[in-house]
Amino acid sequence: MSDSSAAHIEGAVDYSTKIPNNVGLVNDARVLKALEQWHPGYIDWWNAMGPEGFQTSEVYLRTAVSIDPKGWAQFGYVKMPEYRWGVLLAPRDESRLVNFGASKGEKAWQDVPGEHRASLRRLVVIQGDTEPASVEQQRHLGATAPSLYDMRNLFQINVEEGRHLWAMVYLLHKYFGRDGREEADGLLQRRSGNPDKPRMLGAFNEATPDWLSLFMFTFFTDRDGKMQLESLAQSGFDPMSRTCRFMLTEEAHHMFVGETGVMRVLERTCEAMKTAGIEDPYDISKVRALGVIDLPTIQKKANLHFSLSLDLFGSEVSTNAANFYNAGLKGRYMETKIDDDHLLTSATYHVLKFVDGQIKTVAEPALTALNMRLRDDYVKDCQGGVNRWNKAIEKYGVKFQITLPSVAFHRHIGEFQRIHASPDGRLLSETEWVKHKDSWIPSPEDGEFVASLMLPCWERGKYAHWISPPRVGIDGKPGDFEYVNIDQA
Ligand SMILES: [Fe+2]
Ligand SMILES: [Fe+2]
DSSP: OOSOSGGGSTTBOBOSSSSOBSSOGGGOHHHHHHHHHHHHHHHHHHHHHSOSSOTTSEEEEEEEOBOOTTSOEEEEEEEGGGOOOOBOOOOOOTTOBOOSSTTTTSBOBSSOOGGGHHHHHHHHHHHHHHHHHHHHHTTTGGGGOSSHHHHHHHHHHHHHHHHHHHHHHHHHHHHSHHHHHHHHHHHHHOOTTOSSSOOSSGGGGSOOOSHHHHHHIIIIIHHHHHHHHHHHTTOSBHHHHHHHHHHHHHHHHHHHHHHHHHHHHHHHHHHHHHHHTOOOTTOHHHHHHTTSOOHHHHHHHHHHHHHHHHHTTOOSSOHHHHHHHHTTSSOOTTGGGSOSOSSOSSOEEEEEEEETTEEEEEEEETTTTHHHHHHHHHHHHHHHHHHHHHHHHHHTTOOOOOOOOOTTTTOSSSTTTTSEEOTTOOEEOHHHHHHHGGGTSOOHHHHHHHHHHOOOOOSTTOOOTTSOOOSSOGGGOOTTOOSEETTOO
16 A cells, blocks of 8 residues: 555544544545444444443543644543544554564564464454443443543543554454454444353453442553553554554553542542541441441452453463464563563473462463463552552551452462462462452442442532542643533533
């Protein structure tokens, strides 16, 4: 395809087509037509499975208008169904190479290498499936938003996950012909949590029942998304790399919402405890009587969402991961910054395994241990945010720290799926697990308590009692800014 069209001016997004894009769709009649045909089904899906209500409200959203890192977004009031979902790829670097695996040193591929077609399609579909899934999981939350600010952030995330779906669907239509088209249709047919046609990955079929869950989800599960996108951004298949690099720009905000959301809940609880003179964070009934979420319940939510997100990394030892790497399709986190041969034919990596009834570290070939490595990088990334939460708790002088549970705790995939472990990594019998699990993951009663606090707070500049206001507004807006104009009929 020629690079001479206006849409190919670096960073420029072409709005002349129904689907805003910087990939020259105006000169690519086949793909433009395919996407235009997919579009009505997408809108039907959005109306049926996107945010419940508020579809006629004006929401103060950012829209990607360029791929220039300094000025890529424009803010303004938009009705969600009118959001300009577009196809945006990071700029092409003509000198880019395949940076790892058996084809290391070749020029990055602009087309799908025939022998890797099935693997690549699978990677695109798995990533693509998570995007609409999270929108479906979060669709009921608008009704209980603790503020207009939070409601706006939820809808921002939702429309951007919608755009990420568009990004993956573009790759399917452009590079995978007829089976790509079928997969693109399938992405609109599966439903989160539906036993007959579930989404592909476990964590994306779980409920997001309340706002604390949303914040935990965007902190832990969107961060898995970040790690997956980071390793796909290393891909030798250049269009995949460019797509994922731009998605990461948007993803950062989703994790910001998660980290600051949990932070604001923690701060509010600590503040209320201080004011009431409650020293013991485990005096749960007293803390709950203040109308805030007790710290042990916040810890349980973290345990749950962390463990569900770890499952997304797949088995610790995986020949699929080895094959994807060898083929140059999916690299490691920060691949090009790592100082080694980028072939991994003789390297080893330490993997936590369940051996002879014990949790042990075992050296495995680094190639098959790539999921474990990415998971380790993920855990480090999570820990950074948890440390910031703990600093905030400390500031209030409350004696409590949020901790990440052992990677053996509450797992459904990989080495530890058949055992029970406590958050501190002790092996447990079935009886012990059943006896203690309600003190480690949210019990139905915890769920009911949190649900009882989820009352809408939609007055400008007001926040629900259980959460602190944010430190700064979105796009520099003042505290009483009307982020969502609900009254629009
Ligand atoms: Fe996403
Ligand atoms: Fe996200």
